[in-house]
Amino acid sequence: AQRVTQPEKLLSVFKGAPVELKCNYSYSGSPELFWYVQYSRQRLQLLLRHISRESIKGFTADLNKGETSFHLKKPFAQEEDSAMYYCALSGSARQLTFGSGTQLTVLP
Amino acid sequence: DTEVTQTPKHLVMGMTNKKSLKCEQHMGHRAMYWYKQKAKKPPELMFVYSYEKLSINESVPSRFSPECPNSSLLNLHLHALQPEDSALYLCASSQDSGGSQSDTQYFGPGTRLTVL
Numbered sequence: 001a002q003r004v005t006q007p008e009k010l011l012s013v014f015k016g017a018p019v020e021l022k023c024n025y026s027y028s029g030s031p032e033l034f035w036y037v038q039y040s041r042q043r044l045q046l047l048l049r050h051i052s053r054e055s056i057k058g059f060t061a062d063l064n065k066g067e068t069s070f071h072l073k074k075p076f077a078q079e080e081d082s083a084m085y086y087c088a089l090s091g092s093a094r095q096l097t098f099g100s101g102t103q104l105t106v107l108p
Numbered sequence: 109d110t111e112v113t114q115t116p117k118h119l120v121m122g123m124t125n126k127k128s129l130k131c132e133q134h135m136g137h138r139a140m141y142w143y144k145q146k147a148k149k150p151p152e153l154m155f156v157y158s159y160e161k162l163s164i165n166e167s168v169p170s171r172f173s174p175e176c177p178n179s180s181l182l183n184l185h186l187h188a189l190q191p192e193d194s195a196l197y198l199c200a201s202s203q204d205s206g207g208s209q210s211d212t213q214y215f216g217p218g219t220r221l222t223v224l
Binding site: 034042043044045046049086095096097098099100101 | 112148149150151152153156164198212213214215216217218
């Protein structure tokens with residue numbers, strides 16, 4: 001079975017502060033991990049995936065297989081980063097399993 | 109066209125009604141998905157079509173009936189729904205390239221369904 005845990009339902013930070021959204025997973029094989037973002041009144045969209053190792057909108061995430069984590073980080077949060085963030089895992093069946101999500105609010 | 113579109117945006121129906129949700133993509137993707145998303149919850153997979161064939165049905169009640177008429181279209185037929193079926197229904201598509209890595213799924217804006 002595959003499972004994704006996002007321990008923080010809500011997270012608030014001030015503009016310019018660093019932000020880290022936590023994601024832990026459980027999967028017996030070699031997983032693929034994703035971060036999806038849903039801005040207010042917009043569709044769910046891919047932010048980044050671990051295999052591409054890109055930095056999108058200043059966000060990065062590193063897959064740590066030892067700690068089974070894929071935390072999302074940004075050194076300086078912006079107000080436009082306020083959104084719902086979902087961590088997701090794709091296993092051998094190519095099905096996406098989503099975490100419960102973290103609502104990030106960046107305060108002015 | 110690089111988007112997944114869904115119609116209608118909103119739908120209100122009674123428990124005895126029959127209605128359909130539609131999803132369309134013109135990105136040449138060969139995998140299409142239906143998800144159900146309740147308020148403040150993550151999307152839950154319902155069905156997966158791969159090359160127009162149903163490949164995954166996540167034990168969804170038979171009052172939900174998917175259909176894939178062609179590679180660009182995906183329908184979800186609704187009949188005798190219950191009030192607890194009220195949710196945002198999301199469609200997604202992906203390449204289904206068959207490689208060793210998963211393909212990115214692109215999501216539509218969703219249809220907000222209310223069952224009275």
